[in-house]
Amino acid sequence: MSKAAPRVLLTGATGFVGSHLFSALEREGFEVVGGTRDPERARTSAPGRTFRHVDLDDPKSLEAALSEVDRAVYLVHSMGGGRRYAEAEQKNAQAFRAAAERCGLERIVYLGGMRPNGAISRHLKSRLATGVTLRSGSVPTVELQATMVVGGGSESFRIVRDLAARLPLMLLPRWLESRSQPVAIADVVAAIVHALTMPLEGSTVLAVPGPESLSGRDMILRTARTLSHEPKVLGVPLVTPRLSSYWIRWVTRANPQVATELVEGLRSNIVADGPEIWDSMPDYPRTPFDDAVAVALREEARELPMRSRVLERLLNVFSRHPSAHPS
């Protein structure tokens, strides 16, 4: 960066994307303030980083934090926060837009979801509505749109990982044929850093697709292969996403409400068909899916409780390569 590094408020700093992004922004020389509803807890788990109290339900905390920075990254969602989460997300986006305008922010970067090529789930509808609201203000806003982000700590990848690691017999319903473009967390971080500094006139929407278009079935089976695990596969064409979400909730560690919402989002293909952030980063080498999975599995293995390790070894005792825990 040529001039003095901008000060950035990173909302969602304790979350999956936020915690990966925090260190990258620091490496790039940004002055980073992490926003969280519980700064004490955040400081305990990431000593040395700056956090301050930011609750999007409390506009005063928002305005106080935004008045001290030049730019902001918006990584907040309310999925898992009850049935009325879409309303909450809309209210939060409106409050953020208004506070950003009052504080004269230079730029907002928001990471949201990508529009499916067919039916749209409640979760994706709400993520897209958040983008529309943020972009409709006077602060130039880059809305980045991604499908599943692959990395340790990603709720959506955790579902894929647990299904791949825990099922010796895999039931593959037809909706798992829908294709999307999973992207490595390292590539998402690079995209957000670029979006914070690239030349910008007004607001824009840019896709952040991974390099391969894969079905849910491909993702699970390739993740299983990376775990040296060979599950038997059985097609069950008539099982709907809604029905599947019940056993997915039972098999995986994912938050039940989040799992249901994410699985509902897999009814249609989700493939980028507009401008991409990569158009302005032509030399950036995107991470192949299998490499992203290998990194994510190592990170996930570190977090896995002992009882889950034992359970997975027992479940996979009959598969060809029972080691589901790369070191």
Ligand SMILES: NC(=O)c1ccc[n+]([C@@H]2O[C@H](COP(=O)([O-])OP(=O)(O)OC[C@H]3O[C@@H](n4cnc5c(N)ncnc54)[C@H](OP(=O)(O)O)[C@@H]3O)[C@@H](O)[C@H]2O)c1
């Ligand atoms: N993960 C993926 O695969 C994926 C894919 C595509 C797009 N995205 C997008 O990426 C963004 C970040 O996702 P993520 O996976 O990193 O989520 P995450 O791990 O669940 O983190 C969400 C963060 O939101 C914060 N938060 C929630 N409610 C808040 C409120 N009222 N005020 C202030 N902060 C609040 C939480 O911080 P505290 O609890 O510390 O306050 C938490 O750190 C989201 O916009 C999501 O749509 C993610």
